[in-house]
Structures are given as structure tokens and as C-alpha cells.
Amino acid sequence: MxxxxxxxxxxxxxxxxxxxxxxxxxxxxxxxxxxxxxxxxxxxxxxxxxxxxxxxxxxxxxxxxxxxxxxxxxxxxxxxxxxxxxxxxxxxxxxxxxxxxxxxSDEHEWFREARKSKDNPYRDYYIWRPGKDGKEPNNWKSSFSGSAWEFDEKTGEYYLHLFSKKQPDLNWENxxxxxxxxxxxxxxxxxxxxxxxxxxxxxxxxxxxxxxxxxxxxxxxxxxxxxxxxxxxxxxxxxxxxxxxxxxxxxxxxxxxxxxxxxxxxxxxxxxxxxxxxxxxxxxxxxxxxxxxxxxxxxxxxxxxxxxxxxxxxxxxxxxxxxxxxxxxxxxxxxxxxxxxxxxxxxxxxxxxxxxxxxxxxxxxxxxxxxxxxxxxxxxxxxxxxxxxxxxxxxxxxxxxxxxxxxxxxxxxxxxxxxxxxxxxxxxxxxxxxxxxxxxxxxxxxxxxxxxxxxxxxxxxxxxYRELIRLRKEHPVIVYGDYQLILPNDDKIYAYMRNYKEEKLLVTANFSEEEVDFHLPEDISFTANEAIIGNYEGFEAGSYTGFTLKPYEVQVYKGV
Missing domain, CATH: 3.20.20.80 (Glycosidases)
Known part of the structure; x- marks a missing residue:
């Protein structure tokens, strides 16, 4: 990489x-x-x-x-x-x-020109279509509700706007x-x-x-x-x-x-x-x-x-x-x-x-x-x-x-x-x-x-957050390590490993308001040598194979 x-x-x-x-x-x-x-x-x-x-x-x-x-x-x-x-x-x-x-914007100079006439040089900067059976050219919905088409009285055609009617879509085919x-x-x-x-x-x-x-x-x-x-x-x-x-x-x-x-x-x-x-x-x-x-x-x-x-x-x-x-x-x-x-x-x-x-x-x-x-x-x-x-x-x-x-x-x-x-x-x-x-x-x-x-x-x-940013500059494993999920079916703890060269990172995050016990699965090889960051006082490298996480607690260990 x-x-x-x-x-x-x-x-x-x-x-x-x-x-x-x-x-x-x-x-x-x-x-x-x-x-x-x-x-x-x-x-x-x-x-x-x-x-x-x-x-x-x-x-x-x-x-x-x-x-x-x-x-x-x-x-x-x-x-x-x-x-x-x-x-x-x-x-x-x-x-x-x-x-x-x-x-x-419909107030951009390109669009002001485009709506003047069908043969204006800027007409093709936008997406114009005649109506179909007295209705819009198609049935698309705008992301901001209603039709994605707006009728323009002057030239008798509709223009496309996937967002607000004041946001006409540009024609990238041009x-x-x-x-x-x-x-x-x-x-x-x-x-x-x-x-x-x-x-x-x-x-x-x-x-x-x-x-x-x-x-x-x-x-x-x-x-x-x-x-x-x-x-x-x-x-x-x-x-x-x-x-x-x-x-x-x-x-x-x-x-x-x-x-x-x-x-x-x-x-x-x-x-x-x-x-x-x-x-x-x-x-x-x-x-x-x-x-x-x-x-x-x-x-x-x-x-x-x-x-x-x-x-x-x-x-x-x-x-x-x-x-x-x-x-x-x-x-x-x-x-x-x-x-x-x-x-x-x-x-x-x-x-x-x-x-x-x-x-x-x-x-x-x-x-x-x-x-x-x-x-x-x-x-x-x-x-x-x-x-x-x-x-x-x-x-x-x-x-x-x-x-x-x-x-x-x-x-x-x-x-x-x-x-x-x-x-x-x-x-x-x-x-x-x-x-x-x-x-x-x-x-x-x-x-x-x-x-x-x-x-x-x-x-x-x-x-x-300052500490999170500082750690990222200090530990290449945080930037470049690959990712491995642990405990995929746990509905309270999100835990994963990062691996890069000889280094590993173990991240355990409790997404709940309850105390929960974390146990490292036996098939995962990890020996912690440093407590990197945690959001409760007194967090230090302890028994990384199993510990209790307080409400919304996160612990990150570095090791091999």
C-alpha cells in the first residue's frame, strides 16, 4: 500500500x-x-x-x-x-x-442564458426536455420532494433538477x-x-x-x-x-x-x-x-x-x-x-x-x-x-x-x-x-x-480528540493496518484488531449503557504491551484477554 x-x-x-x-x-x-x-x-x-x-x-x-x-x-x-x-x-x-x-444555481449566468431560447449556445449546458402527454418528461422525484422537473414558460420545455428547482442539473454529455x-x-x-x-x-x-x-x-x-x-x-x-x-x-x-x-x-x-x-x-x-x-x-x-x-x-x-x-x-x-x-x-x-x-x-x-x-x-x-x-x-x-x-x-x-x-x-x-x-x-x-x-x-x-489525532501520527498501524472484526454477533461490544507489520491494535468499544464483560476469543493471538487510549480514568494495560467495560467505555491496546 x-x-x-x-x-x-x-x-x-x-x-x-x-x-x-x-x-x-x-x-x-x-x-x-x-x-x-x-x-x-x-x-x-x-x-x-x-x-x-x-x-x-x-x-x-x-x-x-x-x-x-x-x-x-x-x-x-x-x-x-x-x-x-x-x-x-x-x-x-x-x-x-x-x-x-x-x-x-438557476441564477448562474449559464442558466440565465440557457433559458432565453432553445438555440442559445448555453442551452445544452443543462438538461431540457419537452413534456410528455401534458406532464413532466419522466416520473423522477427530486431529492427535496416533488417532481425532478420544472416547466419553463419562456421556451415551453422542462429542465431537470435532482435537488431544488433552483438547482438545475448540468449536462455532462456536453x-x-x-x-x-x-x-x-x-x-x-x-x-x-x-x-x-x-x-x-x-x-x-x-x-x-x-x-x-x-x-x-x-x-x-x-x-x-x-x-x-x-x-x-x-x-x-x-x-x-x-x-x-x-x-x-x-x-x-x-x-x-x-x-x-x-x-x-x-x-x-x-x-x-x-x-x-x-x-x-x-x-x-x-x-x-x-x-x-x-x-x-x-x-x-x-x-x-x-x-x-x-x-x-x-x-x-x-x-x-x-x-x-x-x-x-x-x-x-x-x-x-x-x-x-x-x-x-x-x-x-x-x-x-x-x-x-x-x-x-x-x-x-x-x-x-x-x-x-x-x-x-x-x-x-x-x-x-x-x-x-x-x-x-x-x-x-x-x-x-x-x-x-x-x-x-x-x-x-x-x-x-x-x-x-x-x-x-x-x-x-x-x-x-x-x-x-x-x-x-x-x-x-x-x-x-x-x-x-x-x-x-x-x-x-x-x-x-487531540490525543486521538496525535496517536494517529505516532502509530502507523492506526493508518495502514488491516482490519479484523472480533465477536461479530455481540450486540453491545464492537471489537476489532488492526494489524501492520509486527504491530497489532486491539479496540474494544461498549455501545451500551450497561457494564459488559469482554473476552478475547481463544483463536485470536494478541499480547498487549501498551495501553494506547481509553475514555475512563485509570485505564492501563491490564488483563487484555478479559475485562469489564463500563457504559460506553472504549479501550485500545497495542501489542504483538
């Missing part, structure tokens, strides 16, 4: 709108990030992934881009951005930017459009950035003819995903992107790929194929969803998590590379989701962090994860800001008459705004995020859960 800087790095995702507001307008900004680069350096971060800061009307919080080469006014100026890059590079940290090229994208990527790389996180990149190739999907009983529209997910030309497009752009730079690339499976991910991440370094997959994020999808809640079964993580750990080992995450801007807070955010908040947050950081792959920390920020329960739907959440509520409650209380329970558990409440810096008003009125309410628990408190307490989640 090749050694690469991006394999050995720890990435920190910043959602700029909610990170730190420098000018009191209630919206996080680039100067606010500059104020906190030392906080990130102290934590031990190697790479910052910046969620979109481009010019945007903000229909989907910046993922609807109207100018790929300009900074959103609310976030600051290009000079601010250049200063941020310089501040990070001075501290030996790298910066990766979001690349959002499955779609643009080589001129692809060249525009590659030129834009080079423009940013020449400014000095260190790579890209690519938004829903496995959606860019659509099956020709855009066939109808299968409509589930009781639904109006069909998931068309099998006709645009991992589409027929996706590998060709990514290889072309490498040839035209990426191969000329030493950068990190990660593709967000909803619905991708292990076999396809091997192709995307196999270095011999020149596509991507790693992918974000979502299978483990769907394990607590019922048959009707994300909003259909069910408890996580630990055996399902083991089976899934093991499939990816062993499937990509020696071929590609995993990205490791439990939180991001689209997911609820992990301590509220798979841990216990009240009585065992600190213990379960540390356990989940350890479980993740000891796996093979590049770990991603989402802002606030390192201080154990929790989910939010707003009193009314009016306090939510996320378009996906608001559209779902409207569809279920206002259109289908479902029980609002039940729908709110789903939002409390899975809504994207759980991750988007402003960062809690201190116990002052609005958690020190802003001196103004925040764009979204701060979680009221900021008085006790905040960065200032965490930094001052040597036993905090923050200092524990």
Missing part, C-alpha cells in the same frame, strides 16, 4: 454559515474562520474542508452556486479567502474546497460544459488549494433517454436513481477530469456518492484507475432508517453496523481507501444519534470518536463534534431553515395530513439543521458565535457545552 499525505491526515469540516461570525450580522464568515485557525491547529488538524463559500442565492445553503469564481458577499471577499488560505498554509494545514458541479468545469477547477488549484470534496459527483452521468422509474405504492413520483447514480459514463468523466486537471497537482479528492456500493467504490478509489482518492458512502448512515427511508426511524442494531463497517474495511483494503465519518452538515449529531447525549454524553462521544479514528481510512471531524455538540429540538417548524426538512414537513403534514408531532419526532432525530446550529464557542450570549442575532438559533445547552469550557478541562472530549 502506498503512503500518501491524505491517508495520514485528519480532516475538519467547516460549515461557514455556522462556524464563527466576525462582524455581528448573525452569519458565520471567512474572517470568523481566520480568527479560529489556531484553535484548529491546537486540535491537530491537517486539512480543512470548507463547505461552499461561493456566490449563491442560498436556496440550499450555498450548494446552489451562481458564480464559481466569486465569494458570497455574506462570507466576505476573495481577499479574505486568500488570507485564510495563507494563514492555514503558514501553519502547515491544507485547504480543500467543495466542488458542486452536478448542478448550478464536452464544452466539461471544459468549463475543468478550467474552473484549475483556476482554484492555481490559487493554491489542496484538493476538492465533490458534491454528489456520482450523479453527473445520466442514462440516455432518461427512462421512467418504478413508482412505489401511494407515491406520485419514482426514484430515478438507478438511471443517474453511478451512470454509464461516470468513470470516463472522472478519468478525463484527472487527465485534464488533477494529475498535474498533488491534491486530495473525495467524492460524495449517495448509494455507492463497495464494488463500485473500488473502481472509484483504485489508484491504478486515476479517478478519486476516496469516496463518502452513506450505507452506515442509513442503518437507523426503516423501509420508507431517512424519516422512518428505527433503532441502530450494532450487528448491522459491524457488518457494514467490516464490509467496507475489508472490501477496500489494499485496493482503494476509506473516508471515515459519523457527522457532517447533512447528518444529525452522532452523540445524540448513536450515543447518549445526557447522562453519558462525554463518555459516549469519546467512545464513538475512538471507534472511528482507529479504523483504516482518513477521519473527518465535523465542527462541534470535538466538543460533543448535540441535536436540537426547536419548538416549531418555523424555526427550522433546511429546505429538505421544510419541504418534507409540508408534504407530509400540509398535503398528506400526517400527525405533526410524529413528523417533528423524525426531524428531531434526522433533520439536517441538527448539524447546522451555530458553533458553541463560550457561555456568553448566542454561545459567542455572534454579537448580533444568529441566522439560526443556537442550541440552548451552549452554557455548559462550549469550546472554552472544553479547552480548559483536560478531561474533555476536545482534549481526547
Amino acid at each position: 502506498d503512503n500518501n499525505w491524505w491517508k495520514e491526515s485528519v480532516v475538519y469540516q467547516i460549515y461557514p454559515r455556522s462556524f464563527n461570525d466576525s462582524n455581528g450580522d448573525g452569519i458565520g464568515d471567512i474572517r470568523g474562520i481566520i480568527e479560529k485557525v489556531d484553535y484548529l491547529k491546537e486540535l491537530g488538524i491537517d486539512v480543512v474542508w470548507l463547505s461552499p463559500v461561493y456566490q449563491s442565492p442560498n436556496d440550499d445553503n450555498g450548494y446552489d452556486i451562481s458564480d464559481y469564481k466569486a465569494i458570497m458577499d455574506e462570507f466576505g471577499t476573495m481577499e479574505d479567502w486568500e488570507e485564510l488560505l495563507e494563514e492555514l498554509h503558514q501553519r502547515k494545514m491544507k485547504l480543500i474546497m467543495d466542488l458542486v458541479v452536478n448542478h448550478s 464536452p464544452t460544459l466539461r471544459k468549463e468545469v475543468y478550467d474552473m477547477m484549475k483556476w482554484w488549484l492555481n490559487k493554491g488549494i489542496d484538493g476538492f470534496r465533490m458534491d454528489v459527483i456520482n450523479f453527473i452521468s445520466k442514462v440516455p433517454g432518461l427512462p421512467d422509474g418504478e413508482v412505489k405504492q401511494g407515491e406520485t413520483y419514482a426514484s430515478g436513481s438507478k438511471f443517474f447514480r453511478d451512470g454509464p459514463r461516470i468513470h470516463e468523466f472522472l478519468q478525463e477530469m484527472n487527465q485534464e486537471v488533477l494529475d498535474s497537482y498533488d491534491v486530495m479528492t473525495v467524492g460524495e456518492m449517495p448509494g455507492v456500493g463497495v464494488e463500485e467504490a473500488k473502481k472509484y478509489t483504485d489508484p491504478a484507475r486515476n479517478e478519486l482518492n476516496m469516496v463518502f458512502q452513506f450505507e452506515h448512515m442509513d442503518l437507523d432508517s426503516g423501509p420508507n427511508g431517512k424519516w422512518d426511524l428505527k433503532p441502530l442494531e450494532l450487528t448491522d453496523l459491524k457488518e457494514n463497517i467490516t464490509k467496507w474495511q475489508t472490501g477496500l483494503n489494499g485496493v482503494g481507501w476509506n473516508s471515515l465519518y459519523l457527522n457532517n452538515h447533512d447528518q444529525p449529531r452522532i452523540v445524540s444519534r448513536f450515543g447518549n447525549d445526557t447522562e453519558y454524553r462525554v463518555e459516549s462521544a469519546k467512545m464513538l470518536g475512538t471507534f472511528l479514528h482507529m479504523l483504516q481510512g482518513t477521519p473527518y471531524i465535523y465542527q462541534g463534534e470535538e466538543i460533543g455538540m448535540t441535536n436540537i429540538k426547536f419548538d416549531s417548524i418555523e424555526e427550522y431553515r433546511d429546505i429538505e426538512t421544510l419541504n418534507m414537513y409540508k408534504e407530509k403534514v400540509e398535503e398528506n395530513g400526517e400527525d405533526p408531532a410524529k413528523v417533528m419526532e423524525s426531524i428531531y432525530a434526522k433533520g439536517r439543521d441538527n448539524a447546522r446550529t451555530p458553533f458553541q464557542w463560550n457561555s456568553q450570549e448566542h454561545g459567542g458565535f455572534t454579537t448580533g442575532e444568529p441566522w439560526m438559533k443556537v442550541n440552548p445547552n451552549y452554557r455548559t457545552i462550549n469550546a472554552e469550557q472544553a479547552v480548559s478541562d483536560e478531561h474533555s472530549i476536545y482534549h481526547y
